[in-house]
Amino acid sequence: IRQGLVIGIGYMPGGRRAPEFTRPEHLGWPAMSGRELVEAMRVALEEMDAAISTCAARFGATRFTPHFALGPLTAGQWYRFHQVHGRHHLRQLRRVLATATEKSAGTSGEPLRPGT
16 A cells, blocks of 8 residues: 555655654764755766666565565666655645744744744
8 A cells, every 4th residue: 555655646745754764963964055965966866767777677666675664666667756855844844834934034933943
């Protein structure tokens, strides 16, 4: 069912915390500026794309490695997962930026707090 939702129709359920092993602090990533984060993500995405391409050439349409929640995926399914997952995070970022913009403009009705 999960594979059908995420891979099939492109729906990424929200409201769940990312597993501990996927969080930046667990991965040893330092705090970064927006520009540094964009560059680090660009490099990571290029490396991931190369790895999936290698697996596609080696395994074809065979499921070759499992996702922790979706089970074994083919290279095509891994590409699709990352597309859907990335779109999910872009939506989250848009919500955060919209909230920050409202707060900085004083339109949210809430007082600004340090660190928000």
